[in-house]
Amino acid sequence: MAYVIAKILKFIGVLLDRSDADRQFRGMKPSSVRLFAVLIACTFALQARATFLPGTIPVAPGQTVVPGLVTQGQSPGIFLTSQIIPEPSFSLTSAVFLNPTGTLDFYYQLTNGAHGSTITSLLIQSFDNAQTAVGYRFDAFPPFVPGAAIPTLGSRTSDGTDITLNFSLAAGFTGNLLVISTDATTLINGRAFVTNPDPFGPIPTFAIATLGTVPDTGETLMLLATGLVGVFAARFLAQQRVESTR
Numbered sequence: 001m002a003y004v005i006a007k008i009l010k011f012i013g014v015l016l017d018r019s020d021a022d023r024q025f026r027g028m029k030p031s032s033v034r035l036f037a038v039l040i041a042c043t044f045a046l047q048a049r050a051t052f053l054p055g056t057i058p059v060a061p062g063q064t065v066v067p068g069l070v071t072q073g074q075s076p077g078i079f080l081t082s083q084i085i086p087e088p089s090f091s092l093t094s095a096v097f098l099n100p101t102g103t104l105d106f107y108y109q110l111t112n113g114a115h116g117s118t119i120t121s122l123l124i125q126s127f128d129n130a131q132t133a134v135g136y137r138f139d140a141f142p143p144f145v146p147g148a149a150i151p152t153l154g155s156r157t158s159d160g161t162d163i164t165l166n167f168s169l170a171a172g173f174t175g176n177l178l179v180i181s182t183d184a185t186t187l188i189n190g191r192a193f194v195t196n197p198d199p200f201g202p203i204p205t206f207a208i209a210t211l212g213t214v215p216d217t218g219e220t221l222m223l224l225a226t227g228l229v230g231v232f233a234a235r236f237l238a239q240q241r242v243e244s245t246r
Helices: 001-018 030-048 219-244
Strands: 078-086 090-098 104-112 117-123 132-137 151-158 164-170 178-183 187-195 198-210
Touching: 030 132, 090 151, 090 187, 090 198, 104 117, 104 164, 104 187, 132 164, 132 198
Parallel strands: none
Antiparallel strands: 078 090, 090 104, 104 178, 117 164, 117 187, 132 178, 151 164, 187 198
16 A cells, blocks of 8 residues: 555555646646645545455455455564453454554454353354454464364454454364454454354454444545546546647
8 A cells, every 4th residue: 555655645646746738637726736636646545444464354334255265375463462361161262463554453363161052153243343354274373273164254344343244153162263353453343243043242352443334445536536537537528628629
């Protein structure tokens, strides 16, 4: 993302530094050129936002998706923190990594006890002010171990707060590593609940800071910026046609 933004800023500098005689956008006022350049920057910056872990599947509020398999060998990034919470019939291991794009990925792994009931879901709170994507991994790294139960569905409540991952984890087994990739940069304590077969919790875990509302994920601003870029482009072409007939 930083590389893309740097290129955009360099492009803007070229536009602003060109003399009027050499300006490719001659016929447009300098203020219009500046605004046009900023709109281009905004459009690309919004497209570059929320670079999720490769292989994960984006899940927006109110959506249900099939979690994706994270690319084998993909680095989780920089380890930040972890914890293991033992419960009477299972344990939940959680960890947070700062991924290479500078945002946080949240990892979870369940181990079912030898005499536990089948666990069918893990619900985590709260993610309501973040863009998110869900997935799983076959590879493992500390503090996790190889597992044998992949998630079949990932869903998010309409207010964006809760993310639920569904699977079938029998007694005596450890599940695959589950991951929620986000665009968040702030870490706080969160809560988790499991179903085995009844809901059980809350269980301490990690999540992101809660603002209480679900922000626009960028589509509205992108559409606005793209539309304004189109208006400026149409104006520029019209001016070029007028100049060509003189």
